[in-house]
Amino acid sequence: MTAPVLAVDQGTSGTKALVVCPERGVIGAGTSEVRPRHLSGGLVEVDPAELYESVVAAGRAALAAAGEPVAAVGLANQGETVLAWDPGTGRPLTDALVWQDRRAETVCADLAPRADELRQLTGLPLDPYFAAPKMTWIRRHLTRDGVVTTSDAWLVHRLTGAYVTDAATAGRTQLLDLDRVDWSPAALDAFGLTGEHLPEIVDAAGPVGTTSAFGPELPLTGLLVDQQAALLAQRVTEPGTAKCTYGTGAFLLAQTGDRPRRGPSGLVSCVAWRLAGRTSYCLDGQVYTAASAVRWLTDLGVISGAADLDPVGSAVPDSGGVTFVPALAGLAAPWWRGDLRGSLTGLGLDTTAGHLVRALCEGVAAQVAALADAAAADLGTPLTALRVDGGLTRSALLMQTQADLLQRPVEVSALPDVTALGVAALARMGLDPDVTVDDAVPAWRPVTVYEPRITATEAAERLAGFRRAVDTLIRSGGGAS
Template structure:
């Protein structure tokens, strides 16, 4: 085994972690990087703040561990993009975050090509993915420099290279699901054919060297944050699924080594490319999970997420929430959808609203799990979960109840970074099977359904009817 500095650059924070050869976490540093939410669906971050958080957290973790580092790995947000100057590394725009919906008009204008995009990429023509936001930057912000996902910019500062990874590239709407390569037809469609394109590296590839954290150190094990968590949770066989509860909630199911498109409204993409072979996954997103909890905080309904279980009502008393505060992604793909709270009366309290938001997040996860089950051909035996909101027993029990499936909580708060560390080990040791590059684990908590199947079905039927209040024009799948 090797000692890895694994960096998880996420939407709400950057986490750097040193993992020793035994797989133990020797030091962790986490720094916040709160996005700015703008009128009109805009969500932005300061690129310099992202870079500074990577450098500061990484250096602090290395200093805290007191160990020589054999490799640096990076997990990234996946679909967050920016413009930057490749000569100086200077950002030329803010980072446009994956939640940003301002490119919805670009997708609408390309609506006649939606089927072509879906067939070639496995994804849906939606502003959630990278290409529409890259086009929006070119149309509205700047024609200068290059436009890429944030990982390419960060890696340029660390290594001087112009590179992304196979999983991140597959989230762009610009690569072929079958080959994993940039697709000329899609580049032309989005008006990006003349743009310089980064090298697409395998997730077990050493892409360069950095001195940002001390002595010269190889950089490898690059991957999207959610795919890193899929590996950490050892969802290595087709059909195994996990859900990460972070800024959003992201459910991914392993689909094996065949590039199969989703028939249930999910996105299909590369989970990772390792040992010369692609592994694929289907995934769905709840755009607002922890960000919905922050919204409750901003409204003054709670002070901190740690109060959720204390403040949530035992029964929402008929109050229903569709937490589409940043639109709806899979399986509806309605970027213009709006959140709704229904069923309120004069007796409704803040406790009912808090509980309804938690139930609404759980209901969306249950819908995604159903879609994944249709794609895989059978329901998952269990759902493995990680992320900050797994600390809410109320939310996790609601997920188990509505899925009617056991929920197993990952025992560490660092699934993404641990997954990135696994890819880094695979990069440094080509003889190591991927399954041996990540440590085994037992759940810290296991939730089993307490609600009857009939009661769960009745709630989900009422919640689906509430979707019509979220400005959805077509029927729910």
Template sequence: MTTVLAIDQGTSGTKAMVVDGSDRVLSVVELPVRPRYLPGGGVEQDPQELLDSVLESGRRAVREAGAAIGCVTLANQGETVLAWDPATGEPLTPAIVWQDRRAAEICAERAEWADLVARRTGLVLDPYFSAPKMRWIRDRLTGGGVVTTSDTWLLHRLTGEFVTDAATASRSLVTDLDTGAWSPELLDVFGLGDEALPRIAACDEIVGETAAFGARTPVGGLVVDQQAALLAQRCLAPGEAKCTFGTGAFLLANMGTGPARSGSGLAASVAWRVRGTTSYCLDGQVPTAASAVRWLQDLGLVGGAPELDRAAADGAGGVLCVPALAGLSAPWWAPEATASFTGMTLSTTSGHLVRAVLDGIAAQVAELADCTARDTGARPSTRRVDGGLTRSRVLMQAVADLLQARVEVYPSEHATALGAVAFARCAADPALPPADAVVGWAPATGYTPRIGAGEAAEFRARWTAAVEDSAIGKERK
């Protein structure tokens, strides 16, 4: 198999990895990118910083690997959008990040089309997805250039092409889930019918070439980040699921080759389009996971993610946290929700607050797992997890306790990049079965519940009541 340069362009950083045909990781380079959190729910990034991080990390990874690269691939944030000039490639606006909630009013103004949007796309009419942010850019920032997700812009700068992938397109609210094509009717709902839209490519397709990292090299195997992690964790059969703990936490379940819809408030989208067949997934989102930890760090309550376990108390001391620092997504879909701490007294310490945030993240994941179980009819006894926050033993134990299931940790912090490698291998070798393209792995560690089902249910009932009382209820009265 070919040697791949995989670039995972994420919300908090960009990671470049070179993997050879024997599954050896030859180099990894990570560069931070820092979103700007603005009043009113705004979250923005500097597009030039994103591009620079892609170029620098990729070039350094190639130099450190010391190997000829046969394919370059890009995993992207999914729903982050910007306007840019197709003639020059220059950005015309900041990148509006998937966490940005400022398009909530645009969604509210289109409430009468919510059922249509859900039927056609499998998604919920919410500012989390691409089209409302695209409309917001047109209304508030500029009518010039083209407005696309960030992957299309980055790929244009690398290859000159105007393209996105099937998984990313399905996260837009303007793609028909059954056909996998842009929907003229939904585009008109958002007033985007006259926009130039990128070609939707398969995830195992070579879309162009780039000389950005040395010799001219094919570019292909494109995919949205969470679907890349789903493949990396070898969730190839219907019902198999994983949860990634990154800037947010994302639980995805493979639903096979039939366009699924959720009855429990989850989003439905394309998992990947490979070998002429489209696979689908259901997913739920916790908007703030590592970003909640960064918030704790900015407040001085923890020195950083590596110090979480030292900073967290053994228990939360009766404190409950609903970490809705960027609203709530599935199953509540409440972009107006705000974070809260309840149950504090004069004896509450910073360690209690840190622990309560981690418990709140775990509680949201447990809610998503319940939704997945209702939709799939299966409640696995083992759950697969990946991402940087899986280094926190406190958080992973809380997840195991509230899920009442064993949690198995992916052995690498780089699941998204390794999943992108598998898609690139499929693009480079049309005869390679997708299952054979996945980099081999075994769990690094595991966690089993330390509390009983009754105690877990009691905590979750109290936490859910806190959500209704503070994060959602007051906003909706």
């Protein structure tokens, strides 16, 4: 099968679409912005219509740019963003609660006595980041009507009329039995969701239905949550390797093979993908604010955008004693303190924009280094390298800082946004069962490799300084962002 496919990545701040040809690579691209609303109290929501319209607009733009027909469509999704909607009409009944939204903390507090049980069953810690607490909050406070699901089920229904979710996205709900890869009656009972009509769980590759939303009638044959799609595209298939995507947040995933690893280090154990009925698993760690922290500095007028990170940060040799814990939406793995706020310490009259940029890069990189250490502990083997993608990998300052603090090579993807390439591979595999992962996923070739430039001793000192700032934040129970 050599015909191009349309790959759509519906993300937090926008939708990217690529037309991908197996022989010629990317031959068309389109984007459409999405603007979530960040409200007081840690609320983050978006109009579902904006999500759907961005999918259609980006997909149509990519097809127009390619100027040739495609054989199928693949769709990647945000994972933990949820809404209630009418399955008869497809009409949204609520706004979509974005994965960063914290309003379901009350649900998690109520369920604290069952946290260990739920983690063992689903692989996930009890946290408002995941879908089930948000689903329960919607049922308690907004509506009992319709169905309440992750955003992918609604988008797929709007596109094709099918009512499905892939196994990896189902695994982001905290309603999936991780070992059986099926909805868990015990988890549904815990969250008060028994009796909910949940989507059918399907493989990541296979025919789901057809859509004419992009113009011609096309089969939808690939579905996967965004970070796992990036994991696939980066060929992270062996223990000892991991990938990190630097987008709105930063997400580190490491492959664990055909069985889940439930380690003590604070990482999430989850489904990587299910193909032809066979499940692969991964460890997953999250940094809630990466590009969103850059946007925060931009909104304050410190920089004019992500393109300023390198020129502004390079104007000074170091952070000038400034430490930034960019927990602007809380701390995720391995701490799981979503209630915390960010902190900036060590400020002085001599502090410049460059020092703040350097401190931000160190804060993000230090959190990713903590995730890498946790993954190595759970896997029982150190990571040999880190493969990275996402818009912030364009910053040489951030990537060099990451290599320095990690004390491992950081291999940058030739394309910053690989999620769509992963779901393009799945669309090909879903269209033709004879196409294997090795056939569909291009060989890994980094465009740049950053090697550590500081000693292990200096890296340890800098990481210890960041950990002290985190410990202070945890002891104080908050901070000033």
